[in-house]
Amino acid sequence: LSGTGNLKLIDKININFPKTFEVYDPKISNNISNTALGARGNKTFEFLLIPREPGKYTIPAIKFSYFDVQSKSYKTISGTDIPIQVDKSTEMQVSGNPISISKEDIKTLGTDIRFIKQNSFELLPIDKTFFGSWKFYMFYLVSFITFILIVFISRHKIRQNANVALMKNKRANKISKKRLKMASAYMKQNNQAKFYDEVIRALWGYLSDKLNIPVSDLSRNTVMETLINNKVNEEIINDFIVVIDGCEYAKYAPATEEVQIEQDYKKAREVINSFESVL
Incomplete structure (x- = not known):
């Protein structure tokens, strides 16, 4: 729009x-100056249009009414109809000016700005939220x-299970107690x-695992040699030999008195306990 008058009061067309x-919404620019005859100049409205479908369109003639002093x-003045041809292309011709708009831009229209939330909701201060609070960092710590502990324990168990000798060593006393029971x-x-x-199996089995x-x-020789290499007291070794010999003899001997059986049982337990304290 151009002419003489109070153009600044025109807010829309x-x-x-x-x-x-x-x-x-249009971009409005003013080019108005004050003269002896009053305010004179022009006011420009620039609209951004995005056609949704291709085809031939017509923008009806723009009419403007004003008061002639x-x-x-x-009085009312009118322009002419504006025909627009929209083709299937990402380049769209709007009001004679080319505007490049990608398909992605068109798809996101209506979703880039969310609708105002009308339902009741609660706002929390920034320092009251869980994210970024000391509880948040403590949780991750x-x-x-x-x-780290789970990984360490898991690897430790894997190494232990892989070491069959170590597992047998640790289970030796437990298995011997079951056999004595x-x-x-x-x-x-x-x-x-x-x-x-069972007593003989408990004694030999214990030393085999340990x-x-x-x-x-x-064998007696193998066991004695290994015990000596492990610096086991000679007295404990002799006690083992005495107990194992007595049990092997009593196993095939005629009926043994109940008192003797209880003593052999007690000696077997004592020998295993002695080994457990030094091996």
């Missing part, structure tokens, strides 16, 4: 754009430490043969 056009009457049950049943059989000697290689 009503234009009937096609319904398939996305219309943004000379004739003291209202504890999680990290827990993860079984021997005690046979003793109460007056089953002499099975009693001594010293990592295969059952096929178990």
Whole structure:
């Protein structure tokens, strides 16, 4: 719009754009100066239009009404219709000016600015939120430490399980106690043969696991040599030989007195306990 008058009071122009056009608020620029005849200049409205569908469109002639001070009457002026041809392309011609708009830009229209939330909601101060608080960092610190501990313990168990000799060494005393418990049950049943059989298995099995000697290689000489190399007291070694000899003899001997059986059971436990304290 151009002419003489108070152009600054004109805030908008009503234009009937096609319904398939996305219309943004116009950019308004003023070029007005004060002269002896009053304010004179022009006011420009620039609209950004995005056609949604290709085709031929027409923007109806723009009409503008104003008050003519000379004739003291209202007058209406009108332009001409503006035809627009929209093709299937990312380059769109709007009002004679090329505007480059990508398909991605068009897709995001209507979603880049969210609608105002009308329901009731609660706002929290920045320092009251969990994210960024000391609890947040403490949670991650504890999680990290827990993860490190789990990894360390898991690797430690893997190494232990891989070391069969170490596992047998640790389980030797536990297994021997189970066998002695079984021997005690046979003793109460007056089953002499099975009693001594379990005691002998407990003694030899304990040393086999503790010293990592295969059952096929178990013998008095092998056991004594290994015990000496491990610096086991000679008295403990002799006690073992006495107990194992006595049990092997009693296993095939005629019925042994109950008192003797209880003594052999007690000696076997004492020998294993002695080994456990030094091995």
